[in-house]
Amino acid sequence: MQQTTLAAEAVYKGIGLHSGREVQMVMKPAPANTGLVFVRMDLDGNPKIHATAANVTSTMRATTVEENGCKVFTIEHLMSAFHALNIDNCYIELDAEEPPVADGSSLAFFHTIRSAGVKELAAERREIVVDKVYRIDDDEHNRFVMVLPYDGFRVSFTSVNPHKLIGIQYENFEISPELYEQEIASARTIAYEKEIEALRSMGLGLGGTLESVIVYNDEGWLNPLHFEDELVRHKILDVIGDLRLAGPIRGHVVAVASGHALNTRLAKKLLENLG
Template identity: 50%
Template sequence: MKVGIRLNKEDKSLRQQRTISKAIAYAGIGLHSGKAVEIRLLPAAIDYGIKFLRTDIAQAQPISAKVTNVTDTLRATTIANAVGTHVFTVEHLLAALAMLNIDNCLVEISSPEPPVADGSAKVFLDLLEQAGIEEQVASVQEFCLPEVVAVYDADKYICALPYDGFRISFTSINNHPLLGTQHYDLVVSEAACKTEIAPARTIGFMHEVEMLKKMGLGLGGSLENVVVYDEKSVLTPLRFEDELVRHKILDVIGDLSLVGKIKAHIIAVKSSHALNIQLAKKINELKNLEGK
């Protein structure tokens, strides 16, 4: 018996799958690579899912945005296909797609990393709305979490509880004098995400800059696309007083979209891409068990 996956096509409460109405493009630079990149977002058929296609590689195969394809979570989320072709820092674009409930889309990308844009998901969300959203004649398969799932790492954790909807409660704790403890509770909806979460940008710290550069990361970061803090102050005008925790929720939305549509209450304290993906993998294992 399939307990977790709702497959009844006649159930009027089920949402229809969505794609975009027309192709649309955007160019910029990657946050970590610093490389120039252009993406094209294209409509896709029912059950296609979200896939990335590297146009800078001859005869490249698409990379499905699935948690089973995650290969790295250092400072960002990386996905790759069976032959090792990869894209990284996919979480902001994935979050925008998830916020608008877009299930099927092909992302053509001319470099290994999408544009950082302004460091948030808002540019991508606006781009998708410009392209238009089209409902498709098939229902979404939504996984209703049957039990509690959790991941712990010392004082950091993220867990998912059964819940009739999708909700995220995140607590961020940072010793910077302007940050401290921030908490945000979001019942995820398209309207709430557009105004409260999508505009929240990536946070960075001046003391990390040299270390990141030595690691080959943050090469495209600037005050234009990262909210930067020095030891005592913030160098970038904030969009929200609690922009850090809102962006953490944005990352959770993007990372957990890799497991598909779920019904759950996510509760996190100091979570990271690594913990988000570990949770997504545990949910995926449950999903596979329930689907048998």
């Protein structure tokens, strides 16, 4: 397979989920072997931050990458759309430190990227071809994420939530652009109402609204769901985005209650061993 980039520029504007700041994102075609590179247009010199596992510096409620003291955060939904659409190279220009949240899913990014078109490049695509089991555990909280050899890209995820409204959810998907658009891309970020005030006191979730976050409390959901098991589908969306920080994956991802911390640790492990 050949490497790809966008066929044309694509623009998306909105509010950052955690920063609450307005941001314009311009995605531009990039040459072969560039990778996915964020460009901070609001900073002197327009510094670049490569979206790679080696640059992950924080995973608190979102995934952050940082290079030479400059960072971007909450990149996982955009990265997930790039992964699903097999985009290898792109410059992502931002005039703030966080991409837009859109509706809390990756659907708007998926459609924006696809509408720009995909262009094949002369260079050969380099996949992360999983050759054995790679696993990251959090024994204290009974969580893990692993990836096994598999001829394709599959994700099996079990979400475990103690709240009676959610409980245990499981989904298993063979990832393709068509499947991703239908079953995963519109799954949104979820928050427990009682956590929101604490998050905002930490400077997080400042851009979140019922238009961009599914909120639940002890009585039920505050907004309608896109899927009965939307939580686990969003977890799958996240792990697809986080693992793209290693590169395009050929393997079967199996996870139980994993989040950004475990996902990005696995991405680092894959990059170190197979990148």
